[in-house]
Amino acid sequence: VKLYTYFRSSAAFRVRIALNLKGLAYESCFVHLPKGEHRGEAYGRVNPQALVPTLDTGAAKLNQSLAIIEYLEQTHPSPALLPTDALGRARVRSLSLLVACEIHPMNNLRALQYLRRELGQSEEGVTTWYRHWIADGLSKLEAELASSTRTGRFSHGDTPSMADCCLVPQIFNARRFDSDLRPYPTTMRIFDACMALDAFDRAQPSKQPDAE
């Protein structure tokens, strides 16, 4: 398979983790987001949503990181990134969506560029916006994780799941903008447990061939 990726893309980072956890080799195809390569005609033919990542399976080009991870789960069930019970699956999806739908879209590249360029916000204004949505979302994630008996060594039980594939890249983003992470001890404990695993470590931005 071929993964269209950018080292700093947290959505691509989620998929890199899932591929590594499942032991699947992939070829990387780099898309430089700050240069706007994702908005070009060539990438538009790969992904009409003009977003990274895309997974080219040979049979189809898949986009949206959680849809890609669910596809990998169905085609390569072991090790499982979703629990087998219906309630557990709903919980892991809920935690994943909390990151992917409630936090990440507020702070992705085009939202921040719009604040800067169209709305004339200063770097300070943009950073304040960024940290606000990180704090809003991570406090909710922390409340979920700290209050559930289903939280274990990882977000759900003692093996990594799709929720961890979402949690870890979001913490990397938060650190990049110097967000205060002290209010989220459960989240950070899980982050540390994930980063002790090779599959997470190898997927991190600084270890990608296109890292700058």
Ligand SMILES: N[C@@H](CCC(=O)N[C@@H](CS)C(=O)NCC(=O)O)C(=O)O
């Ligand atoms: N919901 C999408 C989000 C994809 C996304 O926003 N990717 C970012 C990089 S992390 C991107 O391509 N941004 C380009 C832009 O905002 O113009 C997913 O989970 O795949």
